[in-house]
Amino acid sequence: MCYRQYGEIIKPLVAEIEAQCEKLPLQLLNEIRAFNDHIARCHYGNPDSTYIDTQIDKAQRHITRITLDCFKALNVILFEQITKYEHQTRHIDLTVINSGQFFPEFTRLKKKAAQFVYDAKRKEATDIDAALFLYQDAYNKYREVTSLIADNRDTTQWAKVKTYSHKGVTALLWIISVILSALVSMYLSCEGFTKIKSLLP
Structure with missing residues (x-):
């Protein structure tokens, strides 16, 4: 169960982070090591079922934490890409792009993503599952922003x-x-x- 989640959810996220910045954040690496450690304990020394269940439960919590950290890292990466675009276009009138439709949508999506991140940070200490969904929502919005930028690259020029x-x-x-x-x-x-x-x- 844990390894299936790791393979289906976490590995693609980790691969995307590595493709974007070539180096995983230390906190994320530590969580991955801790996850593997709990899984390894289930196969060492012929443990009883209670001990195995405890280790699986701990590993599952690390899965949640790893997923959350992946989305946090990706949000930072995408935010930096958007900030770079804003810096590069600071002297350009973005309101003329796509008949005036680009800039309001760009601003709306960026503001929505920032709000999701803000809400996620407030939730993280008390409800990690809710925080995870909010970080994922932020990621999806930031993705929409970067897609919007890419779709309007020619008109930006x-x-x-x-x-x-x-x-x-x-x-x-x-x-x-x-x-x-x-x-x-x-x-x-x-x-x-x-x-x-x-x-x-």
Whole structure:
């Protein structure tokens, strides 16, 4: 039972963490070692059924903890990816992407994921099962955010070009206005100087 859960639930999560950051968090490694230790005790020294049941129960609790730690780690990884995207696009007008539909959805999903994480942290000390579901909900929302980013990669690039083109035009118009203002000032100064000179004896 425990090993089936480990193979069907935890191994894919661990593989995803390793694919993203190439190194498992120490806390997660310790939980995996503890799980394997309790399973090993069931097969060492011909223990009685009561002892085996106790070890299986402890191993099961480690399964829950490992799953929770996996989702916590994945949430951190996805949050960092989203933060990186926000930093890279900080000078881009994201409201023009996908006819204005991208940014509200991006903001909504990100806010919902953050709320799930907040609620999970509050639950973790008192109800680990409830916390696990909340961390999983947060992961699913963060996944939606990263999928939304990936689906709009081309339009984000278009928004970047549009934003910088707009800034370029704005800067050019400002330069032109400064030059025109300077020319007008020079003209008026010269004209004023000529009038003053004509009044002198």
